[in-house]
Amino acid sequence: MQGRGKGEAIRVAGCMSGTSLDGVDVATILTDGREILGFGDSACRPYGAREQALLREGLGTWEVGPEITELIETAHAEALSQLEGFDLIGFHGQTFNHAPEAGRTFQAGDGAVLAELFDVPVVWDFRSADMRLGGQGAPLAPFYHHALARHIGATAPVAFLNMGGVGNITWADPSVADPAAPGALLAFDTGPANAPVNDLVAARLGLAFDAGGALAARGTPEMEIVAAGLANPYFFRMPPKSLDRNAFHGLLEAVAPLSDADAAATLTAFSAAAVARAMDHCPTPPAVLHVTGGGRHNATLMAMIAAAVDCPVRPVEEAGLDGDMLEAQAFAYLAARVIAGLPTSAPGTTGVRAAIGGGRISRPAA
Ligand SMILES: Nc1ncnc2c1ncn2[C@@H]1O[C@H](COP(=O)(O)OP(=O)(O)OP(=O)(O)O)[C@@H](O)[C@H]1O
Numbered sequence: 107m108q109g110r111g112k113g114e115a116i117r118v119a120g121c122m123s124g125t126s127l128d129g130v131d132v133a134t135i136l137t138d139g140r141e142i143l144g145f146g147d148s149a150c151r152p153y154g155a156r157e158q159a160l161l162r163e164g165l166g167t168w169e170v171g172p173e174i175t176e177l178i179e180t181a182h183a184e185a186l187s188q189l190e191g192f193d194l195i196g197f198h199g200q201t202f203n204h205a206p207e208a209g210r211t212f213q214a215g216d217g218a219v220l221a222e223l224f225d226v227p228v229v230w231d232f233r234s235a236d237m238r239l240g241g242q243g244a245p246l247a248p249f250y251h252h253a254l255a256r257h258i259g260a261t262a263p264v265a266f267l268n269m270g271g272v273g274n275i276t277w278a279d280p281s282v283a284d285p286a287a288p289g290a291l292l293a294f295d296t297g298p299a300n301a302p303v304n305d306l307v308a309a310r311l312g313l314a315f316d317a318g319g320a321l322a323a324r325g326t327p328e329m330e331i332v333a334a335g336l337a338n339p340y341f342f343r344m345p346p347k348s349l350d351r352n353a354f355h356g357l358l359e360a361v362a363p364l365s366d367a368d369a370a371a372t373l374t375a376f377s378a379a380a381v382a383r384a385m386d387h388c389p390t391p392p393a394v395l396h397v398t399g400g401g402r403h404n405a406t407l408m409a410m411i412a413a414a415v416d417c418p419v420r421p422v423e424e425a426g427l428d429g430d431m432l433e434a435q436a437f438a439y440l441a442a443r444v445i446a447g448l449p450t451s452a453p454g455t456t457g458v459r460a461a462i463g464g465g466r467i468s469r470p471a472a
């Protein structure tokens with residue numbers, strides 16, 4: 107497919123149903139697939155407790171039944187219905203399993219269903235093509251992070267840290283105009299972010315998450331458990347590299363003997379320590395670590411990250427961005443790139459052999 111000329115801006119809706127299983131975020135942006143030309147409206151369609159339990163059943167599997175698939179598609183349709191309008195959809199789907207070493211990843215949900223419902227093209231299945239070419243299939247937000255770095259006027263390399271269920275970091279050099287060019291980007295998953303503490307408070311206290319990090323703030327991290335976790339070979343591998351949501355599930359067993367507060371503090375300290383390890387891989391120290399994703403609402407986690415790294419740590423809102431919608435916007439941007447015939451990953455972001463555009467396009471029946 108030929109790249110289209112600069113300046114053909116389209117309104118694109120992006121959808122993200124992330125590994126924390128909290129809901130579907132949708133957001134529109136105006137873009138030509140190169141530059142961000144404007145931000146539109148956004149919406150969130152949370153999963154209820156019963157729905158979340160159903161989704162949890164699918165974690166770690168390679169196939170889910172029609173009930174789960176329909177839940178995902180319906181929740182996305184309900185979220186997208188709240189938006190004012192769009193000409194294209196970027197649909198990530200729901201990740202249930204990710205095994206990059208085996209070359210397999212599984213996102214449930216059929217983009218063709220949304221194409222019929224909304225009568226616009228849908229770009230989906232973003233990760234498979236990258237994996238077929240030897241890539242990790244994740245993270246994919248980095249090309250958007252690069253566009254954001256340029257959009258906010260960064261002149262020196264900056265980093266974006268997404269603290270969702272899993273953490274991922276992007277080091278971006280805004281002076282390199284093409285995100286696919288060597289030296290523009292380095293990105294990888296840092297380690298677990300909120301998933302372990304969410305699972306802990308769900309199992310022990312019936313809570314969805316540790317609001318504000320209040321529980322962790324009352325505890326003391328067990329640093330021996332943190333140190334033992336950091337011995338995992340993942341932290342010694344050179345990036346790019348990516349993780350399954352449950353890759354560090356063993357941590358929950360390690361904190362089982364601890365009090366609720368100490369267990370939460372330990373898991374939170376581990377996520378922060380994983381970020382500190384990630385910073386060692388950045389080609390140069392970033393001017394700012396821009397934090398996005400739900401974890402930036404966790405004051406204890408943010409304080410632990412700030413204490414562990416050598417650069418300013420700031421929620422993306424301080425750069426005028428929306429950290430609750432940034433991943434949804436990312437898949438809008440990536441969809442526009444796919445339509446424009448532009449790459450969505452590169453050796454520096456997923457380890458793919460050459461820059462490649464992922465994504466399958468489903469168009470509504472004429
Ligand atoms: N007020 C809050 N206090 C503490 N933690 C919070 C708060 N709000 C959100 N979070 C955490 O952020 C999580 C949601 O983050 P986010 O929506 O970025 O994840 P995701 O997109 O599902 O995951 P991923 O980026 O791994 O795909 C929640 O599950 C919770 O752990």
Ligand SMILES: CC(=O)N[C@H]1[C@@H]2OC[C@@H](O2)[C@@H](O)[C@@H]1O[C@H](C)C(=O)O
Nearest residue numbers: 125201204244245246247272274433
């Ligand atoms: C396989 C998968 O869905 N991975 C997610 C997950 O959540 C965070 C981290 O792990 C990242 O690698 C990725 O999501 C973001 C949106 C990405 O691809 O950039």
